[in-house]
Amino acid sequence: MMQSRGRLFVISAPSGAGKSTLIDRSCRELPNIWHSISATTRPRREYEEDGVHYFFMERPRFDEMIARNEFLEWAHVFEECYGTPAEAVDARLAGGDDVIMDLDVQGALQVKRRRAEASLVFVMPPSLDELSTRLEQRATETGEDAELRLSRAEEEMAQSHQFDHVIINDDLDVAFQELKKIILNHRGEVDSP
Ligand code: ADP
Ligand code: 5GP
Numbered sequence: 001m002m003q004s005r006g007r008l009f010v011i012s013a014p015s016g017a018g019k020s021t022l023i024d025r026s027c028r029e030l031p032n033i034w035h036s037i038s039a040t041t042r043p044r045r046e047y048e049e050d051g052v053h054y055f056f057m058e059r060p061r062f063d064e065m066i067a068r069n070e071f072l073e074w075a076h077v078f079e080e081c082y083g084t085p086a087e088a089v090d091a092r093l094a095g096g097d098d099v100i101m102d103l104d105v106q107g108a109l110q111v112k113r114r115r116a117e118a119s120l121v122f123v124m125p126p127s128l129d130e131l132s133t134r135l136e137q138r139a140t141e142t143g144e145d146a147e148l149r150l151s152r153a154e155e156e157m158a159q160s161h162q163f164d165h166v167i168i169n170d171d172l173d174v175a176f177q178e179l180k181k182i183i184l185n186h187r188g189e190v191d192s193p
Contacts, residue, residue: 006032006093007186008115009100010108011179013123014153015078016135018169019102022123025176026100030183034092036101039065042080045140055085073103073110078148082107098183105159112162119186121179122163126170128153 013019027035039055041062050056062081065071074083084101092099103111111118125131131153135146160166165182169175 004096006096006098008089008093008111008118009098009183009186010111010118010120011100011102011123012105012108012120012156012163013169014125014131014156015141015149016131016138016153017123017125018134018172018175019123021172022167022169022176022179023100023102026179026183029176030180032096033098033100033183036084036089036092036099038082038084038102039071039074040080040082042078042082072114073107075104075106075110077104077106078145078152084111098187100183105156105162109159109162119165119182120163121165121167121182122160123175124157124160124166124168125153126168130170 011019011023023035027033037051037053037055039057039062041057041059042054044050044054044056048054048056059081062083065083065085066074070085070087071083072086072089074081082104084103084107089099089101101107101111108120112120125134128150132150135141135149141149167175167178
């Protein structure tokens with residue numbers, strides 16, 4: 001019997017809303033789901049590993065990948081470049097795994113244009129105040145970088161109507177159950193408690 005192709009899920013959210021937390025949990029708790037690893041020119045955070053969290057690279061290498069048409073999508077985000085290498089995503093989908101991608105809104109909409117079957121999920125913070133608190137607690141960006149992320153949040157939230165699903169990440173467990181349901185529904189599986 002032919003193995004069925006995996007499905008594509010794109011998760012977007014203002015920085016600090018909790019998408020990495022939700023994606024990590026999906027990958028830990030759900031079988032056959034793979035988190036796509038993006039390329040980026042932004043500096044590595046202390047806890048991040050090259051090839052695990054991102055492929056960290058200088059701008060010339062990123063530009064070469066653009067020129068070779070290796071990205072499924074790419075965008076300028078917070079003054080750095082981020083892109084999804086297409087080959088690994090397609091290999092996983094062909095092998096039957098679902099692929100979950102963590103992209104900014106521009107990237108999510110590019111994917112929808114190129115892969116109409118992709119499911120776009122937007123994660124909303126309960127409020128801008130709470131978003132600011134979470135960014136402060138995460139403490140990976142300070143000063144101007146944190147300000148830049150917050151100032152982009154409202155713009156991104158205004159585009160959430162272009163997504164197939166919107167999840168409010170107030171209580172993490174509730175938000176995760178909603179995401180799990182979306183993923184399992186697309187797989188045609190029944191969600192057991
Ligand atoms: P993103 O990937 O969207 O930038 P993160 O997943 O890194 O956001 O989450 C930002 C911070 O908020 C992290 O410190 C995370 O532990 C915390 N966080 C995520 N979800 C919740 C939640 N529902 N309630 C409280 N804190 C949360
Ligand atoms: P961070 O620097 O916090 O890891 O990510 C910053 C933003 O870049 C987030 O909104 C994240 O979703 C987005 N992002 C991460 N990887 C990609 C990618 O490959 N393409 C696009 N378009 N956005 C990405």
